[in-house]
Amino acid sequence: MRVKCETCGHKALINSRNEIDPKVVDLYCTCTNPDCRHYFVAKLTYSHTISASQLQAREAALDYLRSLAPSERQHLIKQVQIVI
Template sequence: MHITCPHCLHKAHITSSNDLNDEKTISDLYCICLNPDCAGRFVMQLAFQRWLAPPAISIVQLAANLLNTLSKAEREALLQGLPPG
């Protein structure tokens, strides 16, 4: 991951992090600027925002959950390519 110093806009190094929630979707990143003329230390926040494409395992799990809600006859009809009914 590339971090930029907000003061001088040079590269910065993450020295440590601190998760702010149990889901580990929000973290504080403790950073130091690699520009020797700046050497600023700062904290940036990293947060998960949204999925652009869900992980494949989620899609498979979703399909399995949906199939489990169908009756045996509906599942058989689905596998044969027929509308359930």
């Protein structure tokens, strides 16, 4: 990940980070331009999902299977085994 100094446009280094919450992190950065040396905070935030996590898909499938009656669950498992 690249961070640019908003003052001079040079590359900046991330010195440390502070997690504000699981989706927001403050990045403490220093500009690498020796004439600038701007020290600043950039904010990194989670925006949105493009493709769902396989971990979430697996949990959703298990939750759905658990919600079914045992006979429905067995029927669905047999259908999956036929496909695989």
